[in-house]
Amino acid sequence: MEQTFKILNEEGMHARPAGAFVKVASEFKSSVEVRANGLTKNGKSIMGLMSLGLQKDSELTVVTIGDDEIEALKKLGFLIENKFQI
Amino acid sequence: MLIGKSASHGIAIAHALVLEDVNIKLEIGKAIDHEAEIERFNLALKTSKEELDVLYQRTRSSLGEEKAQIFEAHGLILQDPELVQGIHLEIKEHSYFASYAVDLVTNRFIEMFEAMDNEYMRERALDIRDVSSRIIRKLLAINTVDLSDLLEDVILVAKDITPSQMAGIDLKHTLGIVTEIGGKTSHTAIMARTMELPAVVGLQGASRSIKSGDLLVIDGEAGEVFVNPDEETIKTFQEKRNLLVSLKAELLTLKEVPTITKDGRKIHLEANIASALDLSSVLRNGADGIGLFRTEFIFMDRDKPPSEDEQYEIYKKVLEGMGEKPVVIRTLDIGGDKHLPYLQIPKEENPFLGFRAIRYCLKDIPLFKRQLRALLRASIYGNLSIMFPMISSLEEIQEAKTVLYECEKELRKEGASVSSRIRVGIMIEIPAAAIIADALAAHVDFFSIGTNDLIQYVCAVDRMNENIHALYDPFHPGVLRLIDLVIKAGEHHQIEVAMCGEMAANEALTEILLGMGLTHFSMAPGSLLKTKKNLLQMNFTEAQKIVKEVLNLSSGKAIRDFVRQQ
Numbered sequence: 001m002e003q004t005f006k007i008l009n010e011e012g013m014h015a016r017p018a019g020a021f022v023k024v025a026s027e028f029k030s031s032v033e034v035r036a037n038g039l040t041k042n043g044k045s046i047m048g049l050m051s052l053g054l055q056k057d058s059e060l061t062v063v064t065i066g067d068d069e070i071e072a073l074k075k076l077g078f079l080i081e082n083k084f085q086i
Numbered sequence: 087m088l089i090g091k092s093a094s095h096g097i098a099i100a101h102a103l104v105l106e107d108v109n110i111k112l113e114i115g116k117a118i119d120h121e122a123e124i125e126r127f128n129l130a131l132k133t134s135k136e137e138l139d140v141l142y143q144r145t146r147s148s149l150g151e152e153k154a155q156i157f158e159a160h161g162l163i164l165q166d167p168e169l170v171q172g173i174h175l176e177i178k179e180h181s182y183f184a185s186y187a188v189d190l191v192t193n194r195f196i197e198m199f200e201a202m203d204n205e206y207m208r209e210r211a212l213d214i215r216d217v218s219s220r221i222i223r224k225l226l227a228i229n230t231v232d233l234s235d236l237l238e239d240v241i242l243v244a245k246d247i248t249p250s251q252m253a254g255i256d257l258k259h260t261l262g263i264v265t266e267i268g269g270k271t272s273h274t275a276i277m278a279r280t281m282e283l284p285a286v287v288g289l290q291g292a293s294r295s296i297k298s299g300d301l302l303v304i305d306g307e308a309g310e311v312f313v314n315p316d317e318e319t320i321k322t323f324q325e326k327r328n329l330l331v332s333l334k335a336e337l338l339t340l341k342e343v344p345t346i347t348k349d350g351r352k353i354h355l356e357a358n359i360a361s362a363l364d365l366s367s368v369l370r371n372g373a374d375g376i377g378l379f380r381t382e383f384i385f386m387d388r389d390k391p392p393s394e395d396e397q398y399e400i401y402k403k404v405l406e407g408m409g410e411k412p413v414v415i416r417t418l419d420i421g422g423d424k425h426l427p428y429l430q431i432p433k434e435e436n437p438f439l440g441f442r443a444i445r446y447c448l449k450d451i452p453l454f455k456r457q458l459r460a461l462l463r464a465s466i467y468g469n470l471s472i473m474f475p476m477i478s479s480l481e482e483i484q485e486a487k488t489v490l491y492e493c494e495k496e497l498r499k500e501g502a503s504v505s506s507r508i509r510v511g512i513m514i515e516i517p518a519a520a521i522i523a524d525a526l527a528a529h530v531d532f533f534s535i536g537t538n539d540l541i542q543y544v545c546a547v548d549r550m551n552e553n554i555h556a557l558y559d560p561f562h563p564g565v566l567r568l569i570d571l572v573i574k575a576g577e578h579h580q581i582e583v584a585m586c587g588e589m590a591a592n593e594a595l596t597e598i599l600l601g602m603g604l605t606h607f608s609m610a611p612g613s614l615l616k617t618k619k620n621l622l623q624m625n626f627t628e629a630q631k632i633v634k635e636v637l638n639l640s641s642g643k644a645i646r647d648f649v650r651q652q
Contacts, residue, residue: 011390014206015159015213022162045168046159047195050210053202 001073002063009083012055015046017084022046024079024086030066032076043076090264090289092309093275095612097327098262098284099320102313103240104298105231105247110222113183123177127184130224135164137220144234144254156213163217169195185225192218206389236260241302245293252277262304264311266292276360276383279612280367286311337615341372345618347600351626355618356412356608358586362400365407367611372618375412377534377608378473378586379404381457382419390428391453397460405468412469414534414584414608416513417457417486419443419475429453438539438548443476448485458493465505473534477512478519483529513586514572515539523572527579534608535572537587541565560589561642561649566598570637573603584608594649596620598636601629 009017025032025043032043036058041048043062054060062080064072079086117123138161146154163169169191176187192214199211222228233242233251236259246267252274260283268274268287278285284306296302296313303312303323312319345353356377357368361384368376384392384400405413420426421442429450434440447454461472474486487510494504514520515536523533537560542549544565547558559565569585576583584606589595591609596617599607607617632652639645 010393015210016155019159019162022166042168045166046162047166047199047214048168050207051195051198051202053204053207 001065001069002061003073003077004059004061005077005080007054007056007058007060008081010056012058013049013052015050018046018049020079020084020086021049021076024075025072027075028064028066028068028072030064030069030072032072033063033065034060035063036060088289088292088295088311088313090286090292090309090311091269092307093268093270093287094263094278094281094283094285095307096262096282096284097303097305097323097330098241099301099303099323099327100239100241100261102243102264102296102298102300102302103231103236104293104296105242105244106293106298110219110226110228112186112189112222113226114186115183116181117177117183118181120178120181123184124174126225127173127177127188127221130184130221131164131170134217134220134224135161138164141254160213160217160220163214164221185222188218188221188225233260241304243292243296243302247274252281255281255283257281257283262302262306263287264289264292264296264302264304266290277363279610280364282367282612337619340615340618340622341370343618343622345374345621347621347629348623348625349627351600352605353600353621354584354606355614355621356414356584356606357611357614358608359404359611362403362407364611365404369407371611371614373411373611373614375414375469376404376408377414377584377606379413379415380419381416382424385418385420385426386424388428391426391456394456394460394463397457398463401461401464401470402467405464405470408468410469412471414471414473414511414532414586415461416473416475417444417454417461418447421446438542444474444482444486445476448482448489451489454489455493458490459497462490462494462497462504462508463502465508466503469507470505471509471511471532473511473513473532475513475536476516476539477514477526478516480522480526480529483512483526487529511582515543515587517543517568520568520572523575524578527575527581530581532582532584533572533576534584534586534606535569537565537569537585537589540568540587541589544568559642560592560595561645563637563640563642563645566645567637569599570602570633577603582606591617593617593620594646597624597629597652598633598649600624600626601631601633 022044034041034043034049036052036054039052041052062073062076138157142154142157145157172191173187176182176190177184196211196214199207199214202208234254234256236256239259239261241262241264242260243264246265247263263278263283263285265274265287266289275285275287284304286304286306286309289311300313303315303320345355354374356375357373358378359368359376360380384397401415421431421440422438431441431446477483497504509531511530511532511534513536514523514533519526541558541560545557545559545562547554549558573583583604585599585604586608590607591613600621609617636645636648639648
């Protein structure tokens with residue numbers, strides 16, 4: 001499963017948003033990958049996510065693979081669109 | 087004797103506890119038992135995480151969620167699967183010892199972050215380094231001192247003490263602070279004043295020239311530190327300290343006493359604050375309200391301006407904390423000596439005469455509106471007054487008020503409630519505004535005289551320039567006559583006149599200001615009770631007579647001499 005999103009919050013992928021993403025991604029058994037700017041990072045790694053340097057309006061593709069991939073993608077997409085407010 | 091900068095008054099005598107940068111020696115060589123080494127690493131990870139959880143909880147309850155989040159982020163870095171798996175791999179494949187593997191793998195991340203073209207991300211390298219050093223210390227069994235749980239009385243000596251370290255300090259056993267970095271307005275200094283902890287900062291080489299266990303005497307007011315002094319010095323300072331302690335105890339008995347002069351004039355003593363953290367000290371010293379909340383500190387030390395919601399929470403906290411007592415919040419006073427990297431203020435030849443405070447805010451309406459909306463939304467939680475800084479003309483008052491009313495209209499339309507009794511006032515700190523105070527009085531609810539800038543502008547003396555420091559004179563008749571003019575203008579139009587600059591706490595000037603008719607004095611919380619004690623012994627009619635004579639004198643020196651004789 002994969003889907004592309006746009007970063008909506010002002011600060012971009014700072015520590016707090018990245019932390020929120022990792023927390024949600026880690027709730028699932030499926031692997032989570034985040035692709036942006038030609039790089040692929042582990043979506044359960046806060047340092048990996050932050051190192052993508054995503055800013056407001058940047059695009060990212062979230063890829064989930066595993067038993068609960070549908071639910072994982074839905075929840076992560078909702079988080080991004082909700083500006084990372086849990 | 088060593089001399090640093092005075093950061094927080096008071097005298098402390100105790101043995102030094104030097105917080106050293108421990109020299110970390112990584113274990114180099116081959117680990118034979120991989121499984122055991124990985125087990126050792128996992129254990130260090132677990133105890134580090136437990137430590138961070140405690141820090142998070144403690145900081146959250148003492149300083150709030152926002153300050154605590156840093157420790158939550160550290161916890162996530164610590165458990166990052168890329169990091170953990172990377173370290174496991176290095177141990178398995180290369181037989182590295184755990185501490186060496188941690189250093190190797192974290193450095194890869196640190197280098198990656200340091201290379202990013204974004205200052206925020208580059209600073210995150212420091213967080214990773216913190217986490218790395220936490221795990222390595224555990225592996226090497228290097229004990230770090232737990233500042234929150236000390237066994238005996240100490241004076242802490244360090245290169246720097248971070249705000250989060252300050253927040254966790256054991257106040258029962260920490261008697262004073264000495265640091266190498268920082269000035270009077272650094273966060274450590276401000277927090278030390280709030281905690282009423284004697285502190286000397288900016289003392290270069292302190293953590294090298296002072297050893298743990300040295301007996302120290304520190305005088306926070308003079309910025310002096312004595313290392314292993316002789317008996318006589320210790321005795322002198324013990325006496326001085328005892329005197330200060332008994333004086334403070336005596337002053338505290340005045341906390342609930344209303345400030346009324348001998349002949350019955352009521353005076354309001356209010357506090358200057360820079361953060362919600364100062365509230366405890368405001369209440370401890372029995373302030374009648376907050377006369378100046380400098381909001382610029384909310385905007386400093388960050389890489390973007392605070393959001394409306396973030397500001398709202400802070401204003402709400404301060405207003406709620408003060409209950410029915412008045413709270414004067416000054417809108418952003420930036421520029422001059424206070425620079426914000428994320429605002430587009432170009433470098434100027436004369437920043438004090440430049441693009442600053444209200445002048446900037448009226449040009450950056452979105453920023454100004456965010457602050458005003460936050461203030462209006464918070465207004466229902468207390469007794470709010472809004473104050474505009476650096477006003478020089480009537481047009482600026484009108485413009486600022488127009489923006490304020492627009493915000494109010496927007497909010498009401500959105501269905502938010504706004505208090506109907508908010509007062510709007512201005513700082514009087516530009517001579518032109520002081521001179522036409524009678525014309526401005528009809529348009530505002532109060533004046534607050536900002537003497538730090540007013541003196542600098544009236545005397546044309548840059549207060550940062552040490553060569554001409556002596557010309558910066560609060561006793562200059564030009565300064566005093568102008569202040570008298572402002573107070574009279576306020577009286578005539580029946581609006582409140584306050585003073586929130588350093589002058590308000592100058593004991594040699596209290597009687598003159600009282601005699602001129604000043605009713606609201608605002609100052610650092612620590613100075614309130616001393617001023618109250620003085621005012622209780624004064625006579626308003628007496629003071630009026632003194633003012634008459636003082637205003638006829640023609641030099642600062644003559645006025646100073648006259649006051650001394652009184």
